[in-house]
Amino acid sequence: MDILxxxxxxxxxxxxxVNNTVKLIDEGNTIPFIARYRKEQTGTxxxxxxxxxxxxxxxxxNLEGKKEEIKRHIEEQGSLTEELTAEIEKATTIQRLEDLYRPYRPKRRTRATMAKEKGLDSLADLIFSQSETCGDIAEIASGYIDSEKGVSSAEEALAGAMDIMAEMISDDPAHREVIRKKLYEESVLETSEIPLKDGEEESKKTDRSTYEMYFSYTEPVKKVPSHRVLAINRAEAEKVIKVKLSSLEETIVPLLKARIVSQSKSLGREYLEESIADSYKRLxxxxxxxxxxxxxxxxxxxxxxKVFGLNLQPLLLQAPIKDKVVMGFDPxxxxxxxxxxxxxxxxxxEYTTIYPTxxxxxxAESKATLASLVEKHGVDIIAIGNGTGSRESEAIVSELITEMKRELYYTIVNEAGASIYSASALGAKEYPDVDVSIRGAISIARRLQDPLAELVKIDPKxxxxxxxxxxLNQSKLDETLKNVVEDSVNSVGVDLNTASSSLLGYVSGISASVAKNICDYREENGKFESRSELLKVKRLGKSTFVQCAGFLRISGGKNILDYTGVHPESYDATEKLLEKLSVEKSDSGLKSVDWEPIExxxxxxxxxxxxxxxxxxDIISELKKPGRDPREDMPAPVFRTDVLKMEDLKPGMVLTGxxxxxxxxxxxxxxxxxxxxxVHISQLSDRYVKNPMDVVAVGDNIEVKVLEIDLKKQRIALSRKDI
Known part of the structure; x- marks a missing residue:
């Protein structure tokens, strides 16, 4: 296969x-670096x-490596032919390779291997070849009777031969490919409830109700959506339901017979046909x-x-709330x-604990404490975590806002992972003298101010x-989410003089140990004055510098270019450009330029x-807005001053959420x-929506209409239609 x-x-x-991208990857360049600074080579x-x-x-x-491995194993058995080699080389999937290797894979003891040990393979070959049309198969089979090998009758010999033929049929890659395709296209996934056994706790029925729709459920295999597959798998793992595919035996067995039986009057045909049925049903x-x-x-x-990653990115890239005093409220x-x-x-x-719930x-006492802190520190926004007690806390904050004679807002912040950060080694290092329970409130406040910088401290999942x-497969999930965080961090850029080691660790080319060394260098030597100073950091060599430098920003440094996304490798060209245009190389000078004619x-x-x-x-784009934060274009959080209850909702109400x-x-x-x-997928738009992510993303502020309210089940149905 020509991979390129x-x-x-x-x-x-x-x-x-393709050629340039593969070369860049093989040279050890990171994806963010290639995407941002090697656009010429990759075609953007x-x-x-x-x-x-x-x-x-x-x-x-990996596929090519597996082909070589399989060919080597088959060759060691003396079974590698030119035809088989050609089939292996043509394979485009791991599954196809597994099918081709199946007949040669070392097997545990099966009915077929035991039959071969009894010397019955030649009898199986005779029947399977269908070359003989005359004679008595029972008489021929009696010739295989051998008490020492454990064959005591012709019937036993024929049974062993059928086991061998059944395995031969099962191992045939062509048969398996046809059957797999037919089952996928035509089979039905069927689920049924596993009833509670006598003596099992009645309370288990409450847990089982989650899977009620799968107690008796069928759907064509090829149409089962991914979220339903995962729900069915979980219900099966919890032993709530049984799952099976319809076998299509009445269709596939005749299909197999038509593929295999070529002589209607061959010797032992009935045994061959029985082997075919057994092969399909049993193997x-x-x-x-x-x-x-x-x-x-x-x-x-x-x-x-993929959904997790697509949801995570807009959450990480939420607009930061800069230069605002924020109170984190962990309910x-x-x-x-x-x-x-x-x-x-x-x-x-400052921090404290109140007991309003x-x-x-x-x-009253809690509201007084809140008011005192707001006035003392000039709090602009109260960020309330969305965990246990959130709505009761929200009601108290809302009352406080109406009572205070100053501009004050609140917003609800997703606090997922805040408790994990609180108890982490990083949390302890950042706030060693603060109780673990308080660190969660700090995290809630700071993730409103800079979601990206705070959320990178938490395992993305x-x-x-x-x-x-x-x-889900945890290693694949971890890898995907790490890539999402890495892309998000590098798309924004990182302030070299304020970033935590957690944030630095996601910058292109920077490992966790190098991130720590950067922070240690900063503590020992003070702020970085230029990007080139990075080369003084322990274990940060030239190759790492090339990968990371363009993503690190220095505010107020010696060179304004260090505050932009212009890579140091392009500094000479950039300075020649500025000199040619007679532009002053300063923040004020760059902002005063009319860039349109230059573009x-x-x-x-x-x-x-x-x-x-x-x-x-790209250089001109950076010079037009030095230090620009791309997150500023993202929707800001919704700030509120009042609170609603589910009981306040009425069908037809239009709200911003x-x-x-x-x-x-x-x-x-x-x-x-x-x-x-x-908002069900059917209610996301007036037009057909195939994928919800085509029309909404995490963090979007949208108008919705209330359709139904179920107070008992605590469910709210919303719609974006006809607003």
Whole structure:
């Protein structure tokens, strides 16, 4: 297989794009670096395409390696033919290779291997070849009677021969391929309830009700959506339901007979036909059923992981709330609500605990404490975590706002993972003298101010924007989410003098140990004055510098270019450009330039400067807005002054809400009541929506109409139609 040609065809790319990208990857360049600073070589491929290409490259290389391994194993058995070699070379999937290798794979003792040990393979070959049409098969079989080998009758000999033929049929890759395709296209997934056994706790019925729709359920295999596959798998794992595929035995067995039986009057034909039926029922169907269910699961997991990543990115890239004094409010009941006030830079000013919720219900005292902190520190926004006690806390904050004679707002912040950060080694290092319970409130406040900088401190899978995350392949989930965080961090850029080691660790080319060394250098030597100073950091060599430098920003440094996304390798060309245009190399000088006529001369200027047009266009974009934060274009959080209850909702009400999670079947929206409402995929738009992510993303502020309210089940149905 020509892997490069394969990638060109699959991704519909030009040869230079694939060749250069593969070379860049093999040289050890990171995806963010390639996407941002090697656009000329890749033809401006974005990070998503680059990661998909990298993943496919690894798969195809693994496939080629597996082909060589399989050929070696078969050759060692003396069974490798030119025809088989050609089939192996043509294989385009791991599954096809597994089918081809199946007859030669070392097997555990099976009925067929035991029959071969009894010397019955020649009898099986005689019947399977269908070359003999005369004679008595029972008489021939009696010739295989051998008490020493354990064959006591002709019937036993024929039974052993049928076992051998059944395995031969099962191992045939052509048969398996046809059957697998037919089952996938025509089979039905069937589920049924496993009744509670006598003596089992009645309370288990409550847990089982979640899966009630699967107590008696059928759906064509090829139409089962990914979220349903995962739900069925979980119900099966919890032993609530049984799952099977319809076998299509009445269709496939005749199909197999038509493929195998070529002589209607061959010797032992009835035994061959019986072997075919046995092979399908006992060997092929159970095996292919497992394979299909595994494929469904892998596909569903891949989709769920993709959804998780697509949800995570807009959450990380939420607009930061800069230069505002924020109070983090971590709600609770018995242990009290934790408060932490941070200034506009995220520095902790003061913290305390109040008890406005049950069982203490010290509402008046709590409001007095809140008011005192607001006045003392000039709090602009109260960020309330969305955990236990959130809505009761929200009601108290709302009352406080109406009573105070100053501008004050509150917003609900997703606190997923805050408790994990609180108890982490990083949390202890950042706030060693602060109680673990208070760190959660600090995190809630700071994730409103700078969601990206704060959320990178938490394992991405604990941020809570996916579906069935605990049922997924954890290594694949971790890798995908790490890539999403890495792309997000590098798309924004990182302040070299304020970033935590957690944030630095996601910068292109920087490992966790180098991130720590950067922080240690900063503590010992003070602020970085220039990007080039990075080369003084322990274990940060030239190759790492090339990968990371363009993504690190220095505010107020010696060179204004260090505050932009212009890479140091382009500084000479950039300075020549500024000199040619007589532009002062300072923040004020860059902002005073009329860049429009300059952008019209990109081709001419690129030629004069000896750089690519794409690179020059990127340089100009950076010079137009030095230090620009791309997150400023993202929707800001919804700030509120009042609170709603579910009981206040009426069908037809139109409200503004924030999308908290997007799944295959719709989007969950926070409309300011205790329970997030669901906008089902059918209600997301007046037009047909195939994928909810085509129309909404986590963090979007959208208008929704209330359709139904179910107070008993705590469910709210919402719609975006006819608003």
């Amino acid at each position: 040609k394969q990638l060109q065809d699959e991704f519909r790319l030009k040869p230079f794009q 491929l974005d990070d998503v395409t680059l990661r998909e290409l990298d993943e496919r490259l690894s798969y195809l290389r 092929i169907f159970p095996s292919v059923e497992r394979e299909i269910r595994n494929e469904l699961t892998e596909s569903a997991e891949a989709q769920a992981i 609770a009941y018995r242990t009290g609500c934790k408060l932490a006030v941070v200034d506009g830079t995220g520095k902790l000013l 049950q069982p203490q219900n010290k509402v 604990h941020i809570g924007v996916g579906q069935y995350q605990h049922d 019209c001369r990109v081709t001419e200027l690129a030629s004069e400067l000896g750089i690519g047009e794409i690179t020059l266009s 924030t999308v908290r999670n997007v799944v295959d079947f719709g989007a969950f929206v926070d409309i300011g009541v205790k329970q997030d409402g669901l």
